[in-house]
Amino acid sequence: MAEPTVYQYRLRTPKGRWLADVVMLSDGYFSAVSNCGGYAFRWGSPGKEFRAFVADLEDDADYLCSKLGRATWWDGAATLKGIREYILESRRESGWTKERAAQEWQTLADALSPYSDSSPSEHDEMDVHQFHDWYGETKIDDAYEFATRDYEPQLRAFCREVMPALATAIREQLKTETAATPAAESEVPNG
Numbered sequence: 793m794a795e796p797t798v799y800q801y802r803l804r805t806p807k808g809r810w811l812a813d814v815v816m817l818s819d820g821y822f823s824a825v826s827n828c829g830g831y832a833f834r835w836g837s838p839g840k841e842f843r844a845f846v847a848d849l850e851d852d853a854d855y856l857c858s859k860l861g862r863a864t865w866w867d868g869a870a871t872l873k874g875i876r877e878y879i880l881e882s883r884r885e886s887g888w889t890k891e892r893a894a895q896e897w898q899t900l901a902d903a904l905s906p907y908s909d910s911s912p913s914e915h916d917e918m919d920v921h922q923f924h925d926w927y928g929e930t931k932i933d934d935a936y937e938f939a940t941r942d943y944e945p946q947l948r949a950f951c952r953e954v955m956p957a958l959a960t961a962i963r964e965q966l967k968t969e970t971a972a973t974p975a976a977e978s979e980v981p982n983g
Contacts, residue, residue, distance in 0.1 A: 796821070799843060799965075803957045812954045818842055824958075828950035831860040843962045850959035853951035857943040860950070868917030870940040875900060876912055878932070899929045 796819035803811040803826075812826030820842055823832035838845035849856045857863070879900065883893035900912045903926035918926070927935050942948070 829946040847959040847962040861947045865944045867940040867942045872918045
């Protein structure tokens, strides 16, 4: 079996600052050290030339995140937003009474700020402990489903900042290689 080809990319921002060092092997190995963290994965069967496969990941951040990390980061902003929207929509569209909506709104307010009279609309997020307190008091069915987890913000930043630069570098390299190939073949003497 032939040794895999090694591809190495040193990526910089448009202003020339270091962004990442990426090493890939033609057999599906990927690793990156970046200002957004370090990540590695090995794909067994990407279905196409590996560099082209990686360049296409620029537009599929959720898939890439699923390979480079785990969705274990507590997203308190999305959790709180989902609960607030559910209460408001249940009042408007699902037939909750004014009293039922007010009770759930107060339950949420008590979990967010038990020692003050602040409204849930005054908060940007809730932590895990506040969610636990709310969950223990709410009468909403399947309330656990509001707990939102995501990939760490650093991994999301890697997908947003590093992957476009990497995809551009790979596409330029592939374009250069494709342009050079026909010229090399035309130089072979007929004979």
